[in-house]
Amino acid sequence: MLPWMALGLALGLWLALARSSFFTGPPASVPRGDLLFLLDSSASVSHYEFSRVREFVGQLVAPLPLGPEALRASLVHVGSLPHSEFPFDRHSSGQAVQDAIRASAQRMGDTNTGLALAFAKEQLFDEATGARAGVPKVLVWVTDGGSSDPIGPPMQELKDLGVTVFIVSTGRGNLLELSAAASAPAERHLRFVDVDDLHIIAQQLRSSILDAMQPQQLHASEVTSSSVHLAWPALLPADSGYYVLELAPSGNLGAIRRQQLPGYSMGWTWAGLEPDTDYEVSLLPESNVRLLPPQRVRVRTLPGEAGPERVVISHVRPYSLRVSWAPALGPDVMLGYVVQFGPLQSGVAQRVEVPAGRNSTTLQGLAPGTAYLVTVTAAFRSGRERALSAKACTPASERRRAPRPMPPALSPPEPPRVALPAAVGGARTGA
Numbered sequence: 001m002l003p004w005m006a007l008g009l010a011l012g013l014w015l016a017l018a019r020s021s022f023f024t025g026p027p028a029s030v031p032r033g034d035l036l037f038l039l040d041s042s043a044s045v046s047h048y049e050f051s052r053v054r055e056f057v058g059q060l061v062a063p064l065p066l067g068p069e070a071l072r073a074s075l076v077h078v079g080s081l082p083h084s085e086f087p088f089d090r091h092s093s094g095q096a097v098q099d100a101i102r103a104s105a106q107r108m109g110d111t112n113t114g115l116a117l118a119f120a121k122e123q124l125f126d127e128a129t130g131a132r133a134g135v136p137k138v139l140v141w142v143t144d145g146g147s148s149d150p151i152g153p154p155m156q157e158l159k160d161l162g163v164t165v166f167i168v169s170t171g172r173g174n175l176l177e178l179s180a181a182a183s184a185p186a187e188r189h190l191r192f193v194d195v196d197d198l199h200i201i202a203q204q205l206r207s208s209i210l211d212a213m214q215p216q217q218l219h220a221s222e223v224t225s226s227s228v229h230l231a232w233p234a235l236l237p238a239d240s241g242y243y244v245l246e247l248a249p250s251g252n253l254g255a256i257r258r259q260q261l262p263g264y265s266m267g268w269t270w271a272g273l274e275p276d277t278d279y280e281v282s283l284l285p286e287s288n289v290r291l292l293p294p295q296r297v298r299v300r301t302l303p304g305e306a307g308p309e310r311v312v313i314s315h316v317r318p319y320s321l322r323v324s325w326a327p328a329l330g331p332d333v334m335l336g337y338v339v340q341f342g343p344l345q346s347g348v349a350q351r352v353e354v355p356a357g358r359n360s361t362t363l364q365g366l367a368p369g370t371a372y373l374v375t376v377t378a379a380f381r382s383g384r385e386r387a388l389s390a391k392a393c394t395p396a397s398e399r400r401r402a403p404r405p406m407p408p409a410l411s412p413p414e415p416p417r418v419a420l421p422a423a424v425g426g427a428r429t430g431a
Helices: 002-024 047-061 094-102 113-124 152-160 175-181 195-213
Strands: 033-040 071-078 083-086 137-143 164-169 190-192 219-221 228-231 242-249 257-262 267-270 278-286 295-300 310-314 320-326 334-343 350-355 360-364 371-380 385-393
Touching: 033 047, 033 113, 033 195, 047 094, 047 137, 047 195, 071 094, 071 113, 083 094, 113 137, 113 152, 137 195, 152 164, 152 175, 164 175, 164 195, 175 310, 175 320, 219 295, 228 278, 257 267, 310 371, 310 385, 320 334, 320 371, 320 385, 334 360, 350 360
Parallel strands: 033 071, 033 137, 137 164, 164 190
Antiparallel strands: 071 083, 219 228, 228 267, 242 257, 242 278, 278 295, 310 320, 320 360, 334 350, 334 371, 371 385
16 A cells, blocks of 8 residues: 555656646746956056955856856956957856956056947957857946046947946946946946945846846837837847838827848837837847747837936036036037026126037136035027026035055164273263
8 A cells, every 4th residue: 555655645746846847837048148347457446446346346257157058258458458358258157257357467557448348349249259149248347437538439339239238336437427328227237336345236236137138028228309229139040030120100100110120130229200209119020930929119209308307516626516417419409508607695607608419517716615506508499498407515625635654664773882991090981
C-alpha cells in the first residue's frame, strides 16, 4: 500500500508543478542590450571624486546579468579626447567588468563631453567594438555637471537613434540643460546626488537600466508643439521585412500620413505637427516570416505658445546671478524673451533681451545682500506674451572655501649641546 501512496503523492506533486508552470508561464528571459558608461575623467573632477564615481559604477554593474547573449558593457572616459577603457566584447561577467572599472585611471584634460558623446554613438553602433544590432542601447553618463563643449546636438542624435540616456550629476550643473539631455521623462532618467551618497541610488538606477533593456511597446518621447519621436523594440530581423508607420489626427483619421522604414529601424521623428492636438499612431510590422500584430499609441502635442513654465536661479554671486527657463522655443514660434529684474523694495527694474531659442542669461551689476524679483517674458509672433517670475537674494559677500590645513613642517633637529669647560679659578658660568 505504501508504494502506491508514494506514487500517488509523486503524481500529485508533478501535476501541481505542471499546473503552476502553465499558469505562471516560462521564466523571464535574460535581457539583452548594450550598456555604455560615460565617466567624467577630466581635470575638473578631483582624484577623490573620480575614485568614488569609479567605485559606484563598479558596484552598479557587478550584479547585472552580463554575458555574450545577455548584457554587454563598455566604458568611455571624458577628457580632452574620448578614451575607450574597454569595448563591449572584452568582458563577459559582472565581476570582470567591475574589476576593469576599478582598475581604470583618470585621464585628466578638458571636459569635452560633446566630443565624447559623438564617440559613444560610434561605439554603441559599431560591431567592431562588440556592439550588436537590434538590441536596446543604454547610456549612463556620470558627470560633475559641466562641459567645455556643447552637448545638445550629439545627445539628441543618440536619443533619435533610440538610445536611453541616464544622467547622474554629482555637482550642481544646469538643471534645464541636463533635463533636456536626459531621456524623457527627466524625473526618471536624471539624478542629482553628492559624490559621497552615490550608493543611495545604486539599486534604483540598476532597476531602471534593466527596465530600459527589456523589450517595450511602441512609445512616444521628446514631444514638442510640432514634433514627436516614436520608438519601438526590434520586432523584425534586420535583413528582412519593413515597418509602416501611420499617423493621423484623432478627429480626422482621413488625413493620414504614412512612412515606410527598413526592418532594422527602431525609431522615427514626426515633424510638422499641429500644436495641442491628439494624434493616433500605428506601427505595422510587415514580414514574410511570421505574422506580427500592429502596435498603437496616442500622443498629444504641446501647446504652441507654452512657456516659460519654469524659472531656475543659479550661480548666485554678490554682483551677478544666472537665470534659466524652460521650454526654449525657436524663432518660428516666438520673437524672443525679455528678462526684467530689480530689487523688491525699490520697484525699479532693468531689462535684458534674449533671442528666441536660448533659455538662459547672466544678470550683472547687482547689489550684494539684496532680494531681487526676476521676471521672464516670452513674446510670441502672434502678439501674445506669457511671463513667469522668481525671487533671488544675492549674498553679502563671496563665500570662500576654507583652505585645507597644511601638514606641520618638520623642525630641524636641535644641534647637540656642547659642555663648556669650567672656568679657571672655579668661577661659574652665567645662565
